[in-house]
Amino acid sequence: MNTRHITIIGAGIGGLTTALLLKRKGFKVTVYERAKEFLPLGAGLMLGINAMQVIKQLGLHEKLEALGQKLTKLNLTDEQLQPLSFVDLSGFEHKYQVGSLAIHRADLQNLLINELGSEHILLSKSLARIEKKEQLTLTFEDNTTVVADVLIGADGIKSKVRAEIFEPTVIRHAQQLCWRGVSNFSLPAKYAHELNVIWGRGKRFGFVNINDKQVYWFALLNSNAKVNLQFNLIEDFKGVHSDVLALIDSINPMEVIQNDITDLKPFKKWYVDNVCLIGDAAHASTPNMGQGACQAIEDAYVLSNCLAIYTVNDAFAQYQKLRIKKALMIVNRSWVMGKLAQIDNGFFIWFRNTMMKMTPEVFSRNAMREIFDLEYKI
Numbered sequence: 001m002n003t004r005h006i007t008i009i010g011a012g013i014g015g016l017t018t019a020l021l022l023k024r025k026g027f028k029v030t031v032y033e034r035a036k037e038f039l040p041l042g043a044g045l046m047l048g049i050n051a052m053q054v055i056k057q058l059g060l061h062e063k064l065e066a067l068g069q070k071l072t073k074l075n076l077t078d079e080q081l082q083p084l085s086f087v088d089l090s091g092f093e094h095k096y097q098v099g100s101l102a103i104h105r106a107d108l109q110n111l112l113i114n115e116l117g118s119e120h121i122l123l124s125k126s127l128a129r130i131e132k133k134e135q136l137t138l139t140f141e142d143n144t145t146v147v148a149d150v151l152i153g154a155d156g157i158k159s160k161v162r163a164e165i166f167e168p169t170v171i172r173h174a175q176q177l178c179w180r181g182v183s184n185f186s187l188p189a190k191y192a193h194e195l196n197v198i199w200g201r202g203k204r205f206g207f208v209n210i211n212d213k214q215v216y217w218f219a220l221l222n223s224n225a226k227v228n229l230q231f232n233l234i235e236d237f238k239g240v241h242s243d244v245l246a247l248i249d250s251i252n253p254m255e256v257i258q259n260d261i262t263d264l265k266p267f268k269k270w271y272v273d274n275v276c277l278i279g280d281a282a283h284a285s286t287p288n289m290g291q292g293a294c295q296a297i298e299d300a301y302v303l304s305n306c307l308a309i310y311t312v313n314d315a316f317a318q319y320q321k322l323r324i325k326k327a328l329m330i331v332n333r334s335w336v337m338g339k340l341a342q343i344d345n346g347f348f349i350w351f352r353n354t355m356m357k358m359t360p361e362v363f364s365r366n367a368m369r370e371i372f373d374l375e376y377k378i
Ligand SMILES: Cc1cc2nc3c(=O)[nH]c(=O)nc-3n(C[C@H](O)[C@H](O)[C@H](O)COP(=O)(O)OP(=O)(O)OC[C@H]3O[C@@H](n4cnc5c(N)ncnc54)[C@H](O)[C@@H]3O)c2cc1C
Pocket: 009, 010, 011, 012, 013, 014, 015, 032, 033, 034, 035, 044, 045, 046, 047, 125, 126, 127, 128, 154, 155, 156, 157, 159, 160, 178, 180, 218, 259, 278, 279, 280, 281, 284, 285, 287, 289, 290, 291, 292, 293, 294, 295, 296
């Protein structure tokens, strides 16, 4: 039994999964979260098989599968939903004994909170400052303080933990604007277990069922400082396949989330003494590969196993050694993929699409295997 106390800042997917895994290993954990309450915020989320293997180890996969929708195929298409490339995921499900899932983010978050126990999460605690001596004194916006021996920063891309303790980092802007949401909409049955993403001219539109009644959708447009983009998907996506137009028509503009697409320029040190970063705080990626939350879950898996075996300093060093290559591969590949997806020059679009159609599925399958594998020699 390990009785060390671990303090975590941030109750997102990364912080909650880490807390739950550590609790299961006998650690005492406290999570401080700036939100006043847990509201069903966010939209959909794709959980790849790498993340689902961790969820399965937690014994939560069946509960999660009951809340979401299994994914068996990923399609990149043109504006008429004609395939440019695809990956059939069913073989992976057989290999890894668990499948990919599309789900509402709030359903995943609620499940993690319930399993962890809300007594381990303190809300309305926004970290303001850290004083670092042998121990860490954390001061929150409400002027309360706590002392921590071991601190995990799971507080997202704009991490306060990172800003207080680490060298300065750079948030990169992809010059793309994203709208997303969840619609109560019934897609034709053929799309039941597919993620479809249209790569158009300087724009993308993706959609996937997240349960029997709801569809998660997202749309991206190129943006730059001169253009003040307004939410007007009917106009922006006119001419796309009628199934997509019907979905767009069902969107309630009041429930749309808007984001600038950003990531964190890779940096090489995720820990300093007894402070360590995970998830978006360490390696936020653009969302083009749908892997940000999955990578945060992988961090949680590796870090919790390292902390169970090693001293804190050795655990942090081993966690970073094991995780950095894959996490930064996702950051870099995702960045390039986003740029390719949003090309707006006609000739380059033709060239890109031709190359995609000519590329055998085995290439995409191999790339997926690299992401889904969870083989860490801890
Ligand atoms: C458009 C879009 C689509 C995406 N789609 C997918 C997808 O399909 N699949 C996937 O795997 N990933 C996806 N992602 C990425 C994913 O959302 C993130 O990578 C993931 O949420 C990161 O989790 P995290 O726990 O590290 O950080 P966050 O989710 O950002 O959580 C950080 C938490 O810390 C709290 N916090 C912040 N500052 C403080 C503070 N000072 N004090 C206390 N608490 C604080 C926040 O309130 C929050 O609860 C997508 C992202 C975007 C933008």
